[in-house]
C-alpha cells in the first residue's frame with residue numbers, strides 16, 4: 001500500500017510525489033467529509049477549546065478517524081506547516097505525535113522568501129521523506145501540463161463570466177493542493193471537465209448586468225460561493241485557491257514556492273491579489289475570514305492597500321466559524337445587500 005503524507009496546508013507536493021507518497025491535504029478531507037460538523041464537535045469533546053479555529057479541530061478528528069477506520073499504515077507521515085501558516089498547527093503537531101504516534105515533520109516557509117532559504121527547507125523535507133530535490137524538480141516539470149490546464153480553467157472563469165461557476169473554480173483550484181491524492185487521475189478528470197466547458201462555451205452568452213466578484217481570503221468553511229451565485233453574483237477570482245494551483249511560470253521549485261503568496265506577508269499577498277482584481281475588472285470583493293484566525297486582522301491591511309491604490313471597489317468582509325452547510329440569516333442579508341449595491 002502506498003504510504004500517505006498528510007499535511008495541514010500546501011507544502012511542495014512535488015517532493016511528496018517524488019518520494020512515492022500519496023499527498024493528502026487534511027483540509028480537503030475534513031471539508032468533504034459527509035459530516036464535517038461532527039468532526040469539529042468530536043475534537044471539542046476531546047478538549048479542544050470552543051475558541052479555536054474549526055479547521056484545526058476538523059484536521060485532528062480526520063487523523064483520529066483514519067486510525068479508527070484502520071486506514072493508516074505505519075509508514076504514513078504528518079507534515080505540519082508552522083512558519084507561514086499558524087501557531088495552531090504547531091500545537092496540533094505535538095498532539096498528533098503523542099496521541100497517534102504518526103511520524104511528524106515541521107515545515108516552515110521562511111518569512112524572507114529567499115529562494116536559498118526555501119530551497120534549504122525543501123531539502124530538509126526531501127531528506128525526511130527519503131528523496132532528493134533533483135527528483136522533485138523532475139516531478140515539477142512533469143506537473144507543468146496539469147498546472148497549465150488549471151491556469152486555463154482559471155482564465156476561462158474570468159474571460160467568460162458564468163461559464164465556470166465560482167464554486168467549480170474554487171473546487172478545482174482548492175483540490176490542486178494535493179491533486180486529490182493522485183495527480184494522474186486528477187489530470188484526467190480535469191481534461192473531462194475542460195472538454196465539457198468547451199461544449200458550454202458554444203452556448204455561452206454574457207449574463208446581462210453581470211456582477212463580477214473577487215473572493216479573497218482562506219477557503220470558506222460555509223457555502224459562500226453557492227449563495228453568491230444564487231443571488232446573482234459571479235465569482236471570477238478565488239485568491240488563495242488560485243495560489244494553491246501554482247499556475248505561474250517558474251524556473252525552479254524554490255522560485256515557485258517563494259512566489260506562492262499564502263505563507264508570506266499580507267502585503268505581498270494582497271499586492272498580487274489586487275493586481276488580479278484590476279486585471280479581471282472585478283466589481284466587488286468579498287473578503288472571507290475564519291473565526292479565531294489571526295488572518296482576520298489582515299482585513300485592515302487589505303482595506304489600507306485598496307485605499308492606497310485608489311481602487312474604487314466595494315469590499316464586504318464576512319466571517320465563518322463552523323461547517324454548518326448553509327449561510328445564516330444575518331450573513332445572507334449582508335451578502336444580498338452588498339450585491340445590490342454593485
Ligand code: SF4
Pocket residue numbers: 053054055056085086087088089218290292293294295
Ligand atoms: S484558518 Fe487561520 S487559524 Fe485556522 S488553520 Fe487556517 S491559518 Fe490557522
